[in-house]
Amino acid sequence: xxxxxxxxxxxxxxxxxxxxxxxxxxxxxxxxxxxxxxxxxxxxxxxxxxxxxxxxxxxxxxxxxxxxxxxxxxxxxxxxxxxxxxxxxxxxxxxxxxxxxxxxxxxxxxxxxxxxxxxxxxxxxxxxxxxxxxxxxxxxxxxxxxxxxxxxxxxxxxxxxxxxxxxxxxxxxxxxxxxxxxxxxxxxxxxxxxxxxxxxxxxxxxxxxxxxxxxxxxxxxxxxxxxxxxxxxxxxxxxxxxxxxxxxxxxxxxxxxxxxxxxxxxxxxxxxxxxxxxxxxxxxxxxxxxxxxxxxxxxxxxxxxxxxxxxxxxxxxxxxxxxxxxxxxxxxxxxxxxxxxxxxxxxxxxxxxxxxxxxxxxxxxxxxxxxxxxxxxxxxxxxxxxxxxxxxxxxxxxxxxxxxxxxxxxxxxxxxxxxxxxxxxxxxxxxxxxxxxxxxxxxxxxxxxxxxxxxxxxxxxxxxxxxxxxxxxxxxxxxxxxxxxxxxxxxxxxxxxxxxxxxxxxxxxxxxxxxxxxxxxxxxxxxxxxxxxxxxxxxxxxxxxxxxxxxxxxxxxxxxxxxxxxxxxxxxxxxxxxxxxxxxxxxxxxxxxxxxxxxxxxxxxxxxxxxxxxxxxxxxxxxxxxxxxxxxxxxxxxxxxxxxxxxxxxx
Numbered sequence: 295x296x297x298x299x300x301x302x303x304x305x306x307x308x309x310x311x312x313x314x315x316x317x318x319x320x321x322x323x324x325x326x327x328x329x330x331x332x333x334x335x336x337x338x339x340x341x342x343x344x345x346x347x348x349x350x351x352x353x354x355x356x357x358x359x360x361x362x363x364x365x366x367x368x369x370x371x372x373x374x375x376x377x378x379x380x381x382x383x384x385x386x387x388x389x390x391x392x393x394x395x396x397x398x399x400x401x402x403x404x405x406x407x408x409x410x411x412x413x414x415x416x417x418x419x420x421x422x423x424x425x426x427x428x429x430x431x432x433x434x435x436x437x438x439x440x441x442x443x444x445x446x447x448x449x450x451x452x453x454x455x456x457x458x459x460x461x462x463x464x465x466x467x468x469x470x471x472x473x474x475x476x477x478x479x480x481x482x483x484x485x486x487x488x489x490x491x492x493x494x495x496x497x498x499x500x501x502x503x504x505x506x507x508x509x510x511x512x513x514x515x516x517x518x519x520x521x522x523x524x525x526x527x528x529x530x531x532x533x534x535x536x537x538x539x540x541x542x543x544x545x546x547x548x549x550x551x552x553x554x555x556x557x558x559x560x561x562x563x564x565x566x567x568x569x570x571x572x573x574x575x576x577x578x579x580x581x582x583x584x585x586x587x588x589x590x591x592x593x594x595x596x597x598x599x600x601x602x603x604x605x606x607x608x609x610x611x612x613x614x615x616x617x618x619x620x621x622x623x624x625x626x627x628x629x630x631x632x633x634x635x636x637x638x639x640x641x642x643x644x645x646x647x648x649x650x651x652x653x654x655x656x657x658x659x660x661x662x663x664x665x666x667x668x669x670x671x672x673x674x675x676x677x678x679x680x681x682x683x684x685x686x687x688x689x690x691x692x693x694x695x696x697x698x699x700x701x702x703x704x705x706x707x708x709x710x711x712x713x714x715x716x717x718x719x720x721x722x723x724x725x726x727x728x729x730x731x732x733x734x735x736x737x738x739x740x741x742x743x744x745x746x747x748x749x750x751x752x753x754x755x756x757x758x759x760x761x762x763x764x765x766x767x768x769x770x771x772x773x774x775x776x777x778x779x780x781x782x783x784x785x786x787x788x789x790x791x792x793x794x795x796x797x798x799x800x801x802x803x804x805x806x807x808x809x810x811x812x813x814x815x816x817x818x819x820x821x822x823x824x825x826x827x828x829x830x831x832x833x834x835x836x837x838x839x840x841x842x843x844x845x846x847x848x849x850x851x852x853x854x855x856x857x858x859x860x861x862x863x864x865x866x867x868x869x870x871x872x873x874x875x876x877x878x879x880x881x882x883x884x885x886x887x888x889x890x891x892x893x894x895x896x897x898x899x900x901x902x903x904x905x906x907x908x909x910x911x912x913x914x915x916x917x918x919x920x921x922x923x924x925x926x927x928x929x930x931x932x933x934x935x936x937x938x939x940x941x942x943x944x945x
Contacts, residue, residue: 300335303349304328307356315360322371323363326610327356334610337603341596342554351554355607358558362565363611369464370569374614384616384643384786385681387856389469390847391420393688394791395437396450399821403451407459412826414466416794416840417847420786421463422471422576424689426450430482432808433545436689436818437473438578439480443563453570460571469573471618474564477579478546481531481538486547490534499556500547501539501585503528509537511587516541521736523811527591541582541591551583551600561607568612576618577601577642580631593627601641602633617642618683622693625649625673632680639680647682647785648693649673654776655692655744657893658752659718659726663873664704665696666893670864670875672700681858682785686776687793691733691743691814692719709740719744719751727753727765729799731813745813747792748773750799754835758798768895770796770835771937774842775891778920778939781850782877782889784862792819794843795826795836849919849941854879855887865905871898872934876910886910887919888942892934900932911944919943 304327338355342348366374377383392413400406403426413421425437428445437447446452460470479486488496503509509528516527519542528537529544539548549556564575584596601619608615619631619642628648633640650673653666676682694715698708717723719730730746749755752772757765773793780787803815829840850856859880867874871894878886888910892898902911907930916932918925919941926933934940 297332297335300332303335303352304331304356306349307353310353311357311360315357315364318364320360320363322375323360323610326613327359330606330610334603334606337599337606338554341552341557341599341603345554347554351558355554355558355561358562359565359607359611362562362569366569366612370571370612370614374612377614382679382859385679385858387853387858388851389420389786390418390781390850391422391469391471391683391786391788392416392418392791393422393424393471393685393788395689395818396423396426397820398791398818402449403446403455403459407455407462410462410466410468413468416844417851418789419467420469420471420574420788422574422788423473425473425475425578427475430480430545433480433543434808435543435546436814438475439478439543439546440475441480441482442484443474443479444566457571464571470571471574471576472567472572473576473578474560474567475578476549476560477582478540478542478548481545481547483547490531492534495555497536498553499550499559501550502534503537506537508587509539512539512585512591515588516591518736520734521738522734539585542579548582548585550585551596557600557603561604564604564608565611568608568615572615574616574618574644576620577604578620580619580642581621581623581627593621593623593630598630598633598641601631605633605639605641616644619645621645622648622690622695624695624697625669629674629676632677639677643680644683644786645680646688647684647783648695650682650780650783651685651688652693652696654686654779655719655751656696656715657873658772658776659715659728661894662870663891663893664870665700665706666873667864667866668700668704669696672697675860678860682783683788684780684783684785685788685790686780687748687790687817688788689790689814689818691745692730693743694741713740716742716744719746721756727756727769729753729755731799731816733813745816747797747799747817747819748776748790749793749796750816752776754796755798766835768937770838773839774846775893775937775939777843777846778941779873779889779891781846782856782887782941783875784856784858784860784877786858787850789843790817792817792821794840795821795829796839797821797825846920853877853887853919853941855885867900867905869898869900872900874900874905886943889939890932890934890942891939892936895936897936898934899928900934901930902932903930910942913944915944916942917944 399409427440428442428447463470485496485499524543527541529540531538581592583600584594585591621631631642631645653669657663657666694712701708718726719728729750730744733743733745735742752769754769797819799816800819803809809815828834828836855877861878861880863876865874873891875889876886
């Protein structure tokens with residue numbers, strides 16, 4: 295959009311760019327900058343327009359984008375153009391992701407490069423490597439307390455090793471996803487060290503106060519994130535003699551985005567990693583980016599403006615790169631991180647579907663889909679050109695942040711129901727075989743979250759110890775049922791490493807003083823490759839799970855109806871134990887797949903006439919696309935075995 299004030303400023307900036315920038319071929323850069331500049335200017339003006347150095351900061355912003363564009367390789371620039379021409383590429387059903395720690399499958403990045411065949415064998419073509427930048431020893435929060443945003447922790451390798459991994463991934467059409475921790479740095483970061491030494495420039499990079507007056511005002515409304523291990527939101531720094539905002543842990547200092555220098559620094563870091571080969575960047579803790587007295591300091595309007603500005607700037611320099619919003623918030627809030635636009639994702643193209651994940655776990659515990667169905671009805675529609683990351687498990691805890699209105703709507707009492715779930719997944723409920731661990735218990739509120747591997751949470755660990763083969767089968771089927779749901783729901787399914795071979799809780803973290811107080815390390819394993827090799831041994835649990843997920847992924851990739859174009863319809867079938875929805879090819883609504891999941895321990899039945907049989911099975915025959923078989927039926931009644939799912943069609 296052309297607008298005189300912004301474009302006159304742009305002309306000033308372009309004339310005054312460094313000579314070495316003018317010498318480069320910037321045709322595509324200038325085209326994108328011109329198309330996006332009014333938006334960039336407007337957002338930057340809203341956030342920082344009252345500052346005396348506004349024009350100087352705008353100049354620095356454009357120079358940063360141009361500098362990183364010059365550093366971008368010809369190969370990556372060509373990928374940008376291809377993705378611009380195929381702008382819905384990431385909505386395809388072809389993509390299946392896996393999240394893992396960088397040392398999950400290998401000690402170093404070069405070793406991981408040698409194990410790319412594992413992802414290809416399973417069918418995974420997006421790999422999310424969680425943070426591997428330089429962190430303090432001990433106080434690292436699993437890599438999320440970063441001391442240097444531009445260096446790889448030497449225990450993993452170096453930047454060149456990462457670029458070699460990215461190149462290998464790209465040769466095999468695997469997307470590389472990396473983390474950028476936006477909200478905070480380690481207290482050992484260079485910026486924090488300079489702030490401690492009294493440098494006022496870098497003290498302005500953080501929220502630092504001489505006394506408790508302002509911090510106490512913040513504390514009146516801010517919740518505690520880790521009440522067990524890091525109470526409050528401010529920490530006293532002895533060397534500096536000041537209070538620092540530390541929302542997550544006392545060694546993680548929150549960045550002050552009301553300072554434009556912080557924004558430009560973090561944009562430069564985002565573009566730095568985009569230039570190292572990242573196809574997708576996961577932006578950590580985006581809900582916390584803007585702090586305001588009198589609020590909970592989450593989901594503020596300015597946080598969304600910051601993300602919009604980051605996206606606009608990235609589209610100028612590296613438009614083929616996607617953003618993931620790591621915002622584990624209520625459905626009405628999470629949908630905003632796509633951007634409040636009619637079609638396009640103006641903030642992040644992808645977001646974690648934490649609501650769906652938590653609802654699936656409720657169905658596992660209750661053996662019914664009542665809250666799952668109700669909660670999905672309350673999930674707002676996403677934008678057309680945005681997509682969910684659907685997952686069963688991740689590196690973090692499982693929160694029980696269901697909407698109280700939804701809980702009441704299915705005749706549960708909210709507090710009692712959450713306590714039931716805590717008791718169930720920690721094995722304190724009489725009929726539970728779950729081996730989960732409590733995390734983040736808040737004595738003031740009674741809130742608690744759950745840690746534990748997928749296999750241990752669904753009862754596989756307990757069943758193996760008891761030698762109960764029926765319980766083993768139920769646990770394996772539950773794992774497949776959950777994955778059958780995320781593979782077909784609409785969005786990119788994101789597996790968690792180790793789940794594909796049934797990895798159990800890892801208790802070795804208790805031997806490490808730096809990890810012993812954080813139960814999440816129970817589900818952050820180092821893969822046992824002897825165990826993983828059992829995926830090639832028929833009859834083993836590893837083989838049952840790996841081969842089933844491999845088959846599931848392959849079939850998903852063939853089904854155009856599983857692409858993500860808001861082409862899902864939730865169906866109310868009257869049976870509380872079933873979760874049922876249909877998927878259809880977005881431009882062929884008569885071509886439908888019926889997805890059915892049974893969360894109960896007993897077989898369930900579904901009358902196909904009640905849901906309009908002819909809409910799904912015009913040819914009469916009913917076939918499950920996953921097994922390739924005709925399911926059991928009696929007249930119009932479809933029979934669904936315990937803990938099983940169907941992808942049904944008449945084709």
